[in-house]
Amino acid sequence: MNDMPKITDICASDITRMAGLDTGPVPSYPYYSPEYFELERENLFKRAWLTIGRVEQLPEPGSFVTKNIEIWNAPIVVTRDSKDHIQAFYNVCAHRGNQVVLEAKGKAARFSCGYHGWTYRNDGGLLGIPDEANFFSVNKKTCGLRPIATAVWEGWIFINHQPEPEVSLETYLGGFGQAFTNMVWGNATKSILFEAHLNANWKVIADAFAETYHIPCIHPATIGSTFANRVNPFSRPISAEFWGPHRQVSTFGNPDYAPPTHARVEQMAYANIDTGNVLGAAQKGAMEAFLAHPAVNPSRSQHWAVDVTWAFPNFQIDLSPGGFWSHRFWPVSPNSTRWEAEFHIPDATTARERLQQELYVARIAEILLEDVTNTERTQRGIESGAFPFMQLQDGEVMIRHSLHHVDKWVKARTVAEALA
Ligand code: FES
Ligand SMILES: [Fe+2]
Structure with missing residues (x-):
């Protein structure tokens, strides 16, 4: 032919x-x-922006999803709060480290840790400590869920292990973005x-x-x-x-x-x-x-x-x-x-x-x-x-x-x- x-x-x-x-x-x-894997963990996966899913997976205020980011050794929870803000947190209780949210996904205005009942808002703030009077000097403001740097690009939710990422998601994605x-x-x-x-x-x-x-x-x-x-x-x-x-x-x-x-x-x-x-x-x-x-x-x-x-x-x-x-x-x-x-x-x-x-x-x-x-x-x-x-x-x-x-x-x- x-x-x-x-x-x-x-x-x-x-x-x-x-x-x-x-x-x-x-x-x-x-x-x-x-050795190379540990370098990937520290220098790549703990410095790069990583996507964990899309905004549609958090369809309304109160929606949340949990994930396990093995390379960070970290369980995380991602929420859409009442102001429609999407934010990832370590899914870790400030009391003694239990995992706060156990469901894979759902909708909740607040989360209660199953160990001793500390409660958190879905914007991460600490709401209540049972028998608070018996603690010494807990500063509730510093005991909310610990936030993780989070940014959204074209509906994709990205997280970064660096508390203050060296570059923004926009810079990271550059011409591709x-x-x-x-x-x-x-x-x-x-x-x-x-x-x-x-x-x-x-x-x-x-x-x-x-x-x-x-x-x-x-x-x-x-x-x-x-x-x-x-x-x-x-x-x-x-x-x-x-x-x-x-x-x-x-x-x-x-x-x-x-x-x-x-x-x-x-x-x-x-x-x-x-x-x-x-x-x-x-x-x-x-x-x-x-x-x-x-x-x-x-x-x-x-x-x-x-x-x-x-x-x-x-x-x-x-x-x-x-x-x-x-x-x-x-x-x-x-x-x-x-x-x-x-x-x-x-x-x-x-x-x-x-x-x-x-x-x-x-x-x-x-x-x-x-x-x-x-x-x-x-x-x-x-x-x-x-x-x-x-x-x-x-x-x-x-x-x-x-x-x-x-x-x-x-x-x-x-x-x-x-x-x-
Ligand atoms: S570890 Fe969460 S309330 Fe104690
Ligand atoms: Fe293939």
Whole structure:
């Protein structure tokens, strides 16, 4: 066929050099060294802004959610108070350290510690101490829930371990934050959260979602034909952009993909989204504002499937014709990670839409399992020390970019130096 496009017309090449990165092998020890993990904890995760979710998860005054930030050794509670202010606190009682809020989420004007009954307002202030007269000189003003630096960007709630962060969230996100200003985060009010504890370094899990080179091998039956075709059999990316430590790679979608004729349910689902490249839970036409945003499919390619977008260090947002989803990779130890993946689903208005959504969720679960099946094996292989280096190709540029910036933060004396 003479009119077949060439891979060089569709895909980006030499992304790694374009990003200013080296092209040699990368070291393996950051994936298992306990010393390196402690440096990541102190110099990266305790200095960077980290996202813990969206404002829609705190829908009204009094709403709260609790989280465990393992890399900080800290249980936290995030509240929306009566003035609509969103704030994270250590979920720790000022009396003797018990965890104050035990529910995962809910709505409350005040919290009462289950140990001796100290009570707190949802803005963190200490309300009452049972038998206060028998204490000596407790200053109630300094015994509220201890606040954590909190900021919101485009509906995403970020926290910072530094009591007074060296840089604002705006400075931290820089050009990346600007590129996504006024994004339409459709269907953010409803989500399905997948969570797993995996015996692998957080970067091994993150790397599983940082390239499409694996797609023909790992996902042949699920999305192999949507992310690759005869022109681009190894799913090379179509474009990439980098903003300091943050990044976005647009992945290839096969525009000719159609579900096989026997797959009637899948055909119904595909008919409801415009491009046909990936399954989505959204309805045709409802995604216009989202898809028109310049940060979505920025090269306006006809061969676009998903923008894999990364707010450094551990937060991935994926933008697709059917909407967005996200991953957060929470380090627990050098070789264990808590992984969260969250997908958004609008209200179904017809039986057909409901069927489409059920298919979407089932298909996602299948794909995610394919993605993480390798990770614990990979960790054991890396930890064996058989190879002190890994080989990365151009399509794996996000892994290299991440390693480069993690290392920069680990070694930098200040956040300004890490971001420079
Ligand atoms: S530890 Fe909370 S009231 Fe005693
Ligand atoms: Fe995958």
